[in-house]
Amino acid sequence: MPSAAAAKKSSNYRDRVMTAWRLFTNYAYDFRRFRNASFIDGVRTRENRRAHIHLLAHMLEYGMSLTDPRSGFGMDKVRMLAAETAKYMADYGADETSDVGISVLAAYIAFNAGTASDASEAQGLLDDLLEAGGSRSKPVVGGSEHVTSEDITRSSGIDFLSFMNARHSVRQYEKGAAVDPAKIERAVQAAMQSPSSCNRQTCRVYAFTEPTSIAKVLSHHSGNRGFGDQLGGVFIVAVDLAHWNTIGERNQCWVDGGMFAMTLALGLHAEGLGTCMLNWSAARDQDRMLRRCVGIPDNEVVITLMGFGHMRADFRVPVSRRKPLSLVLRTEPALT
């Protein structure tokens, strides 16, 4: 008969193996979704094509925003962008995506006008696209634009530290107080101004403000105990994996999605609403249930949920004391 110590050891071992197996199956769940949705194996879906056009357009805009771009830079990208845009239009017709490709090509030609570089090939490619039914949106929405530091500073001159100090995760709301949809739209528009890698804009927001839908969504979430039923709305922030095209980008969704989610929370804060991030630290089975309930497609990853609503006139929040600055900011550590 095994001793109690031996039995405990063997059950510890079994638990560790089971945990490792569950971790593996969860990684496999993420692996399959990334591999199927991204275009690491080549462009397949319409969303992949949109992503590729945005990526190429961004590379040209990047060049047009440098101090001293190389004369005739980016012709390889111009050719690829024109080819991708032509193929996209042939398959799906002209829309806002082909518009981006065409506008950036037009801007590239204008940018190079009067310089030593010959833009005649680019002009020919643009003419072909216009002949094939593409259009140039007005006002032109591609290329680079002129800004001044004075204008930027004037428009962003708020005391941001006070703004941030006044933000709390709110867990007490005016139950039943409806949230104005215009506030939601403004907050989402603000979040859409978040940086995204190569301007791929992969984030999607599922917004619920009907009490029955909020309750249904939250039934898949733990972590809203004691305040979920008071919320005026809940967001699900997701990222479309169809926009990534290298193995190195396999975790990029968390960065872009996290930045977007933060700006979204700050957008609601600026609208005078309270917010609370609601973690989506969900394993495969829980994730599947939420997806099924909401109809989130396989190519999207859920980054986080977020509760929001009207704050009460006065209420309590945790102090959530921050660490000293010295623990966070490491200025000029010695380099080897």
Ligand SMILES: Cc1cc2nc3c(=O)[nH]c(=O)nc-3n(C[C@H](O)[C@H](O)[C@H](O)COP(=O)(O)O)c2cc1C
């Ligand atoms: C990704 C993420 C997930 C979170 N999930 C929850 C949650 O499920 N429930 C909750 O009440 N708070 C949640 N929070 C809020 C944190 O507890 C809170 O931000 C932290 O304690 C600091 O407090 P503060 O936001 O008031 O400054 C989450 C925060 C983040 C960033």
